[in-house]
Amino acid sequence: MTMLKKILVEREPMDLSNGDRVVVETVGLTVVYGRKYAIKDINLKFERSRITAIIGPSGCGKSTLLRCINRMNDLIPDAKVQGKVFYRGLDIYSKDVDPVAVRTAIGMVFQRPNPFPMSIFDNVAFGLRVNGVKLTKQQLYEKVKDALVKAALWDEVKDRLDAQAFSLSGGQQQRLCIARTLAVDPDVILLDEPTVSLDPISTAKIEQLLRNISQDYTIIIVTHNMQQAARVSDYTAVMMPDENMVGRLIEFGPTKEIFTNPRDKRTEDYISGRIG
Amino acid sequence: MPRLMDIGLERLVNMLNDMATLSRTAVEAAVEGFIKGTPNENEVFQLSEKLRWLQDEVADLAVELIARYQPVATDLRFLRSCMEVAYGFSRFGRYAYDISQVITTFGELHECEKNEVLETAEVVKTMIEKSVKSFVEKNLELAAELEKLDSVVDKAYKNHLERSLNKPGSKKCDMATMLILRYLERIADHATYIGEAVVYILEGQHRPRK
Numbered sequence: 001m002t003m004l005k006k007i008l009v010e011r012e013p014m015d016l017s018n019g020d021r022v023v024v025e026t027v028g029l030t031v032v033y034g035r036k037y038a039i040k041d042i043n044l045k046f047e048r049s050r051i052t053a054i055i056g057p058s059g060c061g062k063s064t065l066l067r068c069i070n071r072m073n074d075l076i077p078d079a080k081v082q083g084k085v086f087y088r089g090l091d092i093y094s095k096d097v098d099p100v101a102v103r104t105a106i107g108m109v110f111q112r113p114n115p116f117p118m119s120i121f122d123n124v125a126f127g128l129r130v131n132g133v134k135l136t137k138q139q140l141y142e143k144v145k146d147a148l149v150k151a152a153l154w155d156e157v158k159d160r161l162d163a164q165a166f167s168l169s170g171g172q173q174q175r176l177c178i179a180r181t182l183a184v185d186p187d188v189i190l191l192d193e194p195t196v197s198l199d200p201i202s203t204a205k206i207e208q209l210l211r212n213i214s215q216d217y218t219i220i221i222v223t224h225n226m227q228q229a230a231r232v233s234d235y236t237a238v239m240m241p242d243e244n245m246v247g248r249l250i251e252f253g254p255t256k257e258i259f260t261n262p263r264d265k266r267t268e269d270y271i272s273g274r275i276g
Numbered sequence: 277m278p279r280l281m282d283i284g285l286e287r288l289v290n291m292l293n294d295m296a297t298l299s300r301t302a303v304e305a306a307v308e309g310f311i312k313g314t315p316n317e318n319e320v321f322q323l324s325e326k327l328r329w330l331q332d333e334v335a336d337l338a339v340e341l342i343a344r345y346q347p348v349a350t351d352l353r354f355l356r357s358c359m360e361v362a363y364g365f366s367r368f369g370r371y372a373y374d375i376s377q378v379i380t381t382f383g384e385l386h387e388c389e390k391n392e393v394l395e396t397a398e399v400v401k402t403m404i405e406k407s408v409k410s411f412v413e414k415n416l417e418l419a420a421e422l423e424k425l426d427s428v429v430d431k432a433y434k435n436h437l438e439r440s441l442n443k444p445g446s447k448k449c450d451m452a453t454m455l456i457l458r459y460l461e462r463i464a465d466h467a468t469y470i471g472e473a474v475v476y477i478l479e480g481q482h483r484p485r486k
Contacts, residue, residue, distance in 0.1 A: 227346050259348045261480030271348045273279055 007090045008101040014048060014088065021047040023218040024069055024106075024188055028083035031064050031073060038064045039247035041083070044237055046188070051210060051219040053229035053255065056239035057270065061247025062222040065239070066190050069220065070106035071099040087188070104131060107186035111193045113173035115165035115180075120157050123165045123176055124148060127184035143183055151179035152209040171202020175209065182213070191221040195228065207232045226271050230259045238267045281345040288337055288358050289412070292365070295330050296408040298323055299368035303404060303463060306375035307397040310456060313379065313386050320369075320376035327369035334362035353480060357473035361411055364466040364473075368404065371459040371466075378452050388449035393456050396432040399425055400460045400467070407470035414478055419471035429464035433457040 014023070024046040031038045039061035046052050054062045064073065071092060073079040085092050092102050104127075115123050124144040128135065135143065144161075148154040153175040157168070165176055174194060181189060191210075195203040210219060210232055223229050229236055236258040238251040251264045262268045269275045302323035309316040338355045341347065347355060379385060403425045410418035436457050440450040475483055 226348070230346075230348065260352060262349050268349045272351055273281075 007088050008097070008105050016048065021049065023048050023088060024220070025086040026065070026068070026083065027086070029065070029068060029085060030082040031061070031068060032080045032082070033076070034078040037244070037246040039239075040242075042239075042247075042249050044249065044252060046218050046220055047235075048218050049215050050234040051214050051221060051232055052235040052237060053233035054220065054222045054237045054239060055224070055226060055229050055271075056247070057241070057275070058224075059245065059247075060239040060241045062239055063192050064247065066108075066192055066220060066222050069188070069190055070103045070108055072103070072108065074099055104184050105186055106188040106190060107181035107184065108190040108192065109174070109177050109181055109194050111196050113170060113177050113197070115168070115173050115176050118165065119162045120165050120168070120176060121161040124179050124183045127180060131184060133184075144179075147179040147183035148176075150182050150209070150213050151175045152205060152212070153179055169202070171198045171205060174198060174202070174206060178206070178209065186217070188218045188220065191219070193223055194221065196224070203228070226259075230255060238262075238264070238270065240266050240270065279345075281341055281347060281351065284337060284341045284345075285351070285354070288334060288341075288355075291330060291334050291337070292358060292361055293408075293412065295327055295334070295362060295365035296404075296412075298327050298330070299365040299372070300401070300404050300408070302327065302369045302372035303375075303397075304401065306372040307393070307401075307456075307460075309376050310379060310385070310452075311390050311394060313384070315376070315379045317373070317376045317380050320373050324369035324373040327366045331362045331366035335359050350477065353477050357411075357477045360473045361470050364407070364470045367466045368463055371463045374459045375456050378455055382448055382452045385449065385452055388452060390453075392432060392436060393453055393460070396429055396457055396460050399428050399432075400463050403429070403464050403467040407467040410471055410474045414474060416475060416478055419474040422468045422471035426464045426468045429461050433461040 022045045026042050026044045029042040029044075030040045042065055044052075044065075054065060056062050067073045067076075068081055068085055069087075073081055081093060087102070087106065090097070116126060118126070121144055124147050125140055128140065128143060145154060145158075148157065153172060156172060157163075157176075160167075165173065168176060174197075178189075178194075195206050198206065207228065210221070213219075214234075221229075221233065233255045235253065236255045237249060238258065239247050240250045242248050251258065251262060251267045253263075258267065259271060262271065266275070302320055305316055305323070306320050308314075309320070338359050341355060342352075345351075403422055406418045406422055406425070409415060410422070433454075436450075436454055440454055443450065472483060475481070
């Protein structure tokens with residue numbers, strides 16, 4: 001339990017001195033819904049201080065892969081996960097690992113903003129409170145402020161922290177959700193098409209904030225928007241359904257290479273809009 | 277189903293084909309003017325101006341396609357190369373104009389030995405043909421041949437330069453020939469760059485230059 005606690009609860013700073021920046025690794029990751037394979041044999045490494053985009057046509061298993069990384073698939077009946085997902089070397093699917101602790105270390109932001117029906121302040125403080133973090137009122141305020149500043153929302157809400165979260169615009173609500181995720185000090189942030197319901201200005205703000213915070217986190221973003229992947233990510237993973245409609249990883253590499261000189265013709269055809 | 281961007285790409289190729297024809301005509305006219313001793317500066321200038329205008333058109337359309345469709349991979353490399361190729365054709369026109377100005381500058385050149393220019397011009401014309409063909413057909417072999425031919429033209433220019441330097445007292449014919457060989461050598465360089473652009477489109481790599 002010591003290793004578990006160190007990794008998941010205390011989250012000691014990562015030792016980057018040996019050049020190994022891998023925070024999350026999937027090995028032979030396969031997901032089956034009932035009898036249907038959703039993704040098969042996915043081997044990927046996600047690095048610290050890097051944004052990795054996962055792209056691919058609908059139904060290729062991008063979101064399924066993302067949900068495996070913080071055990072969100074546990075909540076889906078009939079979903080069976082095979083293979084391994086390592087977080088800082090720890091197999092997060094081993095029996096003694098608490099999925100709630102995993103989800104604290106590996107936070108998630110969803111497609112549509114989902115603020116809770118409470119004030120802006122309480123939304124951000126929510127995770128800290130439910131996790132039982134003991135803080136003074138001032139410390140809590142500082143934590144909330146810090147998260148809102150990182151989420152590039154502070155200046156817009158600092159004078160109305162008691163207002164209902166639903167009074168915010170869609171783009172602000174999504175940044176609030178990002179602040180809520182940041183408040184519990186995660187190590188990895190998963191984003192499942194976080195700007196799909198937002199206007200271009202709000203989208204640009206979220207992309208900018210992801211770049212601004214990327215140094216301190218490992219960020220993995222699923223997006224249908226190829227230009228967004230090109231704009232925001234350092235690495236890109238391309239997934240594609242095979243002839244049995246099972247999601248496969250077909251190419252992974254630096255975003256610059258994927259978007260200027262992809263090795264796999266299916267990648268070329270997909271990102272150029274010839275298929276998908 | 278063709279993509280919206282494909283219509284624009286096709287237009288670009290058509291414009292580059294027009295530029296290829298014009299640039300070939302300009303170089304042929306300029307060399308013929310020198311060989312026959314008939315000044316045609318204005319005619320070649322008009323062709324050169326048309327090429328410069330078309331180069332701007334190609335760049336404008338390429339930028340528009342980038343802004344509208346955010347192309348990636350081969351499409352993106354193709355657009356970048358289109359701009360380089362258009363610049364190459366435009367330079368063909370400009371050097372053709374420079375060649376046509378030699379007669380105007382030096383006057384009567386009937387007494388000059390013109391075989392060296394004639395032979396080099398034939399190689400350069402072949403290079404123009406091959407550069408156009410390699411681009412239109414996306415042909416790597418033709419692109420590779422350009423580099424070899426470029427060495428032939430380089431050598432012709434350098435040989436003449438050395439001979440002229442070693443001759444006591446510089447003469448009008450030597451200077452005129454040297455200038456024309458220099459312009460042909462620059463045209464050959466740009467034909468080689470067009471070949472390199474084809475390699476970049478197909479392989480996504482820039483080959484090292486000699």
